[in-house]
Amino acid sequence: MSATSILLQFLNGLAGASALFLVAAGLSLIFGVTRIVNFAHGSLVMLGMYLAVALSEVVGFWWALPCAALAVAGLGALIESVLLRRLYRAPELLQLLATFALVLIIRDYALWQWGPEDLLGPRAPGMAGAVTIIGQPFPAYDLFLIAVGPAVLGALWLLLTRTRWGTLVRAATQDREMASALGVNQRLQFTSVFALGALLAGLGGALQLPREPATLKVDLAVVSDAFVVVVVGGLGSLPGAFVAALLIAEVKAFCIALGYSKLTLVVEFLIMALVLVLRPWGLMGRMPAPARGPAALEPPLAAPSPRVLAGLCTLLAALALVPLATTGFTLVLLTDMLVFALFAVSLHFISGPAGLHSFGHAAYFGLGAYGAGILALRIGAPMELSLATAPLLAGGGALLFGWFCVRLSGIYLAMLTLAFAQIAWSVAFQWDAVTGGSNGLIGIWPAPWLASKAAYFWLVLALACAAIALLWRALHSPFGYALRAARDSPLRADAIGIDARALQWAAFTVAGLFAGIAGALHAFSKGSISPESMAVARSVDGLVMVLLGGIQTLTGPLWGAALFTWLQDALARGFDYWRAAIGCVILALVLALPGGLGSLGGLLKRQGRA
Amino acid sequence: MSVLQVSGLSKSFGGVHAVRNVSFAVVAGELLAMIGPNGAGKSTCFNLINGQLTPDAGRVLLEGRSITGLPPRAIWRLGVGRTFQVTATFASMTVRENVQVALLSHARRLPSPFAQAPRLQVAQADALLAQAGMLDQADRPAAVLAYGDLKRLELAIALANRPRLLLMDEPTAGMACGERAALMRLTASLARASAIAVLFTEHDMDTVFTHADRVIVLAGGERIAEGAPAKVRADPRVREAYLGTEALDA
Numbered sequence: 001m002s003a004t005s006i007l008l009q010f011l012n013g014l015a016g017a018s019a020l021f022l023v024a025a026g027l028s029l030i031f032g033v034t035r036i037v038n039f040a041h042g043s044l045v046m047l048g049m050y051l052a053v054a055l056s057e058v059v060g061f062w063w064a065l066p067c068a069a070l071a072v073a074g075l076g077a078l079i080e081s082v083l084l085r086r087l088y089r090a091p092e093l094l095q096l097l098a099t100f101a102l103v104l105i106i107r108d109y110a111l112w113q114w115g116p117e118d119l120l121g122p123r124a125p126g127m128a129g130a131v132t133i134i135g136q137p138f139p140a141y142d143l144f145l146i147a148v149g150p151a152v153l154g155a156l157w158l159l160l161t162r163t164r165w166g167t168l169v170r171a172a173t174q175d176r177e178m179a180s181a182l183g184v185n186q187r188l189q190f191t192s193v194f195a196l197g198a199l200l201a202g203l204g205g206a207l208q209l210p211r212e213p214a215t216l217k218v219d220l221a222v223v224s225d226a227f228v229v230v231v232v233g234g235l236g237s238l239p240g241a242f243v244a245a246l247l248i249a250e251v252k253a254f255c256i257a258l259g260y261s262k263l264t265l266v267v268e269f270l271i272m273a274l275v276l277v278l279r280p281w282g283l284m285g286r287m288p289a290p291a292r293g294p295a296a297l298e299p300p301l302a303a304p305s306p307r308v309l310a311g312l313c314t315l316l317a318a319l320a321l322v323p324l325a326t327t328g329f330t331l332v333l334l335t336d337m338l339v340f341a342l343f344a345v346s347l348h349f350i351s352g353p354a355g356l357h358s359f360g361h362a363a364y365f366g367l368g369a370y371g372a373g374i375l376a377l378r379i380g381a382p383m384e385l386s387l388a389t390a391p392l393l394a395g396g397g398a399l400l401f402g403w404f405c406v407r408l409s410g411i412y413l414a415m416l417t418l419a420f421a422q423i424a425w426s427v428a429f430q431w432d433a434v435t436g437g438s439n440g441l442i443g444i445w446p447a448p449w450l451a452s453k454a455a456y457f458w459l460v461l462a463l464a465c466a467a468i469a470l471l472w473r474a475l476h477s478p479f480g481y482a483l484r485a486a487r488d489s490p491l492r493a494d495a496i497g498i499d500a501r502a503l504q505w506a507a508f509t510v511a512g513l514f515a516g517i518a519g520a521l522h523a524f525s526k527g528s529i530s531p532e533s534m535a536v537a538r539s540v541d542g543l544v545m546v547l548l549g550g551i552q553t554l555t556g557p558l559w560g561a562a563l564f565t566w567l568q569d570a571l572a573r574g575f576d577y578w579r580a581a582i583g584c585v586i587l588a589l590v591l592a593l594p595g596g597l598g599s600l601g602g603l604l605k606r607q608g609r610a
Numbered sequence: 611m612s613v614l615q616v617s618g619l620s621k622s623f624g625g626v627h628a629v630r631n632v633s634f635a636v637v638a639g640e641l642l643a644m645i646g647p648n649g650a651g652k653s654t655c656f657n658l659i660n661g662q663l664t665p666d667a668g669r670v671l672l673e674g675r676s677i678t679g680l681p682p683r684a685i686w687r688l689g690v691g692r693t694f695q696v697t698a699t700f701a702s703m704t705v706r707e708n709v710q711v712a713l714l715s716h717a718r719r720l721p722s723p724f725a726q727a728p729r730l731q732v733a734q735a736d737a738l739l740a741q742a743g744m745l746d747q748a749d750r751p752a753a754v755l756a757y758g759d760l761k762r763l764e765l766a767i768a769l770a771n772r773p774r775l776l777l778m779d780e781p782t783a784g785m786a787c788g789e790r791a792a793l794m795r796l797t798a799s800l801a802r803a804s805a806i807a808v809l810f811t812e813h814d815m816d817t818v819f820t821h822a823d824r825v826i827v828l829a830g831g832e833r834i835a836e837g838a839p840a841k842v843r844a845d846p847r848v849r850e851a852y853l854g855t856e857a858l859d860a
Contacts, residue, residue, distance in 0.1 A: 300702050300751050478714045479723040485700045485711045492698035496712045496767060497686040498720065
């Protein structure tokens with residue numbers, strides 16, 4: 001590679017860094033003040049892109065930029081004041097879930113408004129050509145983009161240090177409680193910060209138009225990138241976000257230039273994992289101010305009463321009889337429900353009692369599924385052996401990733417689990433020779449004696465129930481007690497000889513192993529696997545199931561998994577915009593029943609007494 | 611032989627010398643009170659002994675064996691129980707379960723994933739709770755306990771590993787007068803009966819001078835006095851540390 005092309009790639013990376021910085025800066029500002037990690041931030045970027053395309057036909061490209069950004073800012077203010085304001089006191093998992101519901105709704109809105117095809121944006125008038133740098137052509141618009149990043153950083157810096165509003169925002173970022181105690185009007189502050197963050201997202205999206213078309217898939221891709229930037233730079237730190245955006249964008253640019261474009265995602269997330277392990281609060285982040293007063297109180301986790309156990313056994317018996325009545329679609333749906341019930345229970349195992357909020361649990365589901373498929377198709381192992389071995393692959397993955405993850409806690413842990421899941425996904429997506437790439441694997445069928453729907457259903461019923469029973473048993477074993485103890489009070493746990501990290505690592509591995517069982521069962525029931533089975537959306541599905549049922553109840557994940565699987569199926573079959581419908585259901589549940597379905601019983605009881 | 615022997619202990623945070631060259635010892639069955647004004651270095655001293663902090667210099671010996679720089683969980687295994695200034699208990703678990711966890715940890719049974727925890731160590735847990743006067747509340751969640759009861763629960767937890775040394779950081783803060791005396795009498799009788807060395811900090815001087823066998827006084831991170839309660843009370847340096855020179859001059 002010549003010096004000239006290195007320089008051009010460097011400039012190319014700088015241009016990419018600008019938009020990334022704008023988006024990450026918005027995410028970081030919003031998190032700093034409201035403590036909400038806005039999953040829908042990528043959706044705001046996407047809206048900015050589509051709006052800019054639409055508006056540039058009316059007012060021209062340059063006017064479309066501020067107009068689109070302002071429109072997205074207005075939407076941001078609306079989202080904050082109508083929805084998020086009700087959730088500031090809710091557990092952080094519920095907040096993430098609510099913003100993920102917005103992702104679903106906004107994506108389906110864009111689908112309805114602009115259709116499924118990518119929209120090509122206009123060229124920037126006056127900057128459509130190229131300038132010559134040391135004899136090589138370089139797009140003029142990219143030079144403009146390179147200037148935008150530092151300009152926005154400077155403007156934000158002035159806003160935050162030279163205005164009263166900015167001083168209050170910095171105060172709230174450092175210590176929200178103290179700022180509020182000193183009389184800062186939080187409503188106005190939160191709404192305005194969210195609007196500013198949305199403005200930056202919208203602008204970041206609109207500015208990208210001359211470089212890439214508006215597409216529906218941009219939302220989750222951009223928000224994963226922005227997560228990486230914000231976490232690498234340090235949550236709440238704007239200079240950190242700038243440095244990290246430069247770092248990530250340059251790494252991307254050079255990976256592509258050197259012909260390793262397939263590695264970009266892996267390299268990007270490896271950087272994040274490395275930074276988090278060495279500097280858990282990011283390159284320029286600080287350890288967050290400790291929360292005052294008692295920590296969030298988790299309700300006790302009661303062992304199931306004899307009545308509940310009897311009910312579950314009756315249900316089990318009834319399920320075992322279903323294949324005698326029907327072998328039609330109901331049986332397929334019930335098989336799915338059982339598989340996802342196991343997936344949800346394994347996620348609940350670590351996110352509830354162990355307090356490790358995983359945002360990448362689908363990685364282990366996917367490792368189990370791909371493990372089964374690869375063993376069966378590529379090595380030709382018998383189905384029984386594949387089914388037994390594949391979960392070990394998932395457990396091995398969890399053992400490796402878990403070692404890093406248990407070194408962090410809270411939102412940082414959530415992001416690291418997400419990062420590892422993205423690595424696993426990108427490997428599955430790109431390693432054509434082994435995983436089949438974006439097509440996945442097809443033709444993974446069970447052994448002849450399990451080939452009938454009824455026989456396979458019985459296998460799933462037996463394995464899922466046994467696995468769930470084991471996990472529940474472990475929660476009420478000394479091991480489970482110690483996990484809850486380490487979650488409730490790390491200080492006390494340490495003072496009575498509990499090695500919290502070792503236990504949590506073990507729990508993470510166990511949860512991965514059991515998710516792997518669910519994944520392997522799923523692969524053989526569908527006959528195929530695609531990378532979708534380990535995508536971010538699948539991880540979030542799992543969280544929705546757990547939270548629907550109630551994270552601190554034992555049986556909640558079962559009902560959550562059953563309801564969600566049914567809902568997804570029923571909506572997806574009859575309705576083009578089923579994702580938005582699921583988003584609305586999630587929002588309704590988060591707002592009306594923050595304790596999950598499991599809390600419904602208690603709620604009704606209290607109402608009855610009143 | 612002393613149960614706890616601390617020699618030349620020092621710790622700085624940036625330019626602040628929180629603890630400077632502190633030495634003392636506690637023998638079995640003895641209650642040693644560590645007192646001093648706010649910021650004297652008492653809590654730092656505790657955290658250095660129990661392993662939450664690593665000293666810059668000095669040694670901590672437990673029954674002649676160095677525990678300097680070990681993590682808290684290793685120090686606990688060697689027989690050091692601790693209660694905290696701000697109570698630290700497992701809020702989502704019942705009072706009995708709190709003690710059961712500590713007992714299970716002591717018995718090295720925590721890694722076992724299949725045993726039925728609710729049935730393990732119940733009698734031992736109840737015995738400890740009875741000792742601390744908490745048996746009648748054994749089935750309540752720790753989250754709903756009154757502050758004084760949390761302190762008693764912490765004592766029960768701290769006794770679960772049959773400690774040789776008990777570190778109690780403000781054991782009676784937030785308790786009523788009668789409760790304080792009862793808790794300290796209980797501690798003293800346990801210390802005598804099981805030959806436990808007790809090191810405690812306390813702001814309430816009545817409690818200190820009534821129940822401590824000996825008193826060590828810290829000020830500005832340094833030991834300024836040590837001895838029998840009556841002797842320490844009469845020491846002019848102690849009065850100066852608490853009241854300031856101006857007050858003495860006036």
